Amino acid sequence: EAQLVESGGGLVQPGGSLRLSCTASGFTLSAFWVTWVRQAPGKGLEWVANINEDGSLKSSVDSVEGRFTISRDNAKNSVYLEVNSLRVADRAIYYCARDLNVRDANTYYDAFDLWGPGTVVTVSS
Amino acid sequence: AIQMTQSPSSLSASVGDRVIITCRASQDITNDLAWYQQKPGKAPNLLIYAASSLQSGVPSRFSGSGSGTDFTLTISALQPEDFASYYCLQDFNYPRTFGQGTKVEIK
Numbered sequence: 001e002a003q004l005v006e007s008g009g010g011l012v013q014p015g016g017s018l019r020l021s022c023t024a025s026g027f028t029l030s031a032f033w034v035t036w037v038r039q040a041p042g043k044g045l046e047w048v049a050n051i052n053e054d055g056s057l058k059s060s061v062d063s064v065e066g067r068f069t070i071s072r073d074n075a076k077n078s079v080y081l082e083v084n085s086l087r088v089a090d091r092a093i094y095y096c097a098r099d100l101n102v103r104d105a106n107t108y109y110d111a112f113d114l115w116g117p118g119t120v121v122t123v124s125s
Numbered sequence: 126a127i128q129m130t131q132s133p134s135s136l137s138a139s140v141g142d143r144v145i146i147t148c149r150a151s152q153d154i155t156n157d158l159a160w161y162q163q164k165p166g167k168a169p170n171l172l173i174y175a176a177s178s179l180q181s182g183v184p185s186r187f188s189g190s191g192s193g194t195d196f197t198l199t200i201s202a203l204q205p206e207d208f209a210s211y212y213c214l215q216d217f218n219y220p221r222t223f224g225q226g227t228k229v230e231i232k
Contacts, residue, residue: 044212044225045161045163045212045226047223060220061126061220062126062220100174102175107157109159109175109216110159110174110214110216111159111180112159115168116168118168
């Protein structure tokens with residue numbers, strides 16, 4: 001069965017750092033784009049960052065630019081989100097998702113078909 | 126960044142009702158839109174991509190339509206398991222942006 005599992009969350013003080021991991025089982029993660037999405041307590045979903053199959057293309061939301069870094073190790077079937085200079089506003093459940101990146105003629109569509117259960121990041125002094 | 130505005134923010138409906146949720150983009154996004162369902166304490170679940178393509182395994186009572194700036198998610202006959210929150214997501218450009226969500230509650 002194909003699965004994604006996030007890990008690495010925890011309680012950290014403002015300004016602190018964590019390394020979140022997203023590890024796949026039951027399929028080869030290197031064949032897919034991967035996206036990180038977060039959800040603050042009681043709030044909606046926020047797209048955070050994504051990375052392509054070989055790690056050569058990355059994008060992220062402005063609010064994390066320069067603080068968060070997405071990367072991958074295809075030999076370990078894993079994608080990472082290095083989160084630095086954490087702020088209280090970064091407190092959230094962080095989900096990773098597999099992107100089918102569906103092709104139709106000359107267009108590609110995001111389609112996050114498989115998600116992990118999430119890892120909780122708490123930023124508090 | 127493209128702003129996605131969903132309406133309503135919440136609604137109450139009964140089993141068997143037809144439910145329509147709308148999503149408006151702040152600029153033309155052609156058909157680069159997906160819909161996700163999220164139940165409390167769970168990760169989101171993909172329903173629709175490319176505005177109207179039904180994801181494999183999703184019941185046919187779910188449908189999506191629209192292009193440009195205005196999109197709809199329709200549930201033709203609400204089932205007990207459909208009470209959840211629903212989010213649209215544009216993938217026209219970066220950063221991707223979600224709508225604020227629509228919570229569908231039991232009447």
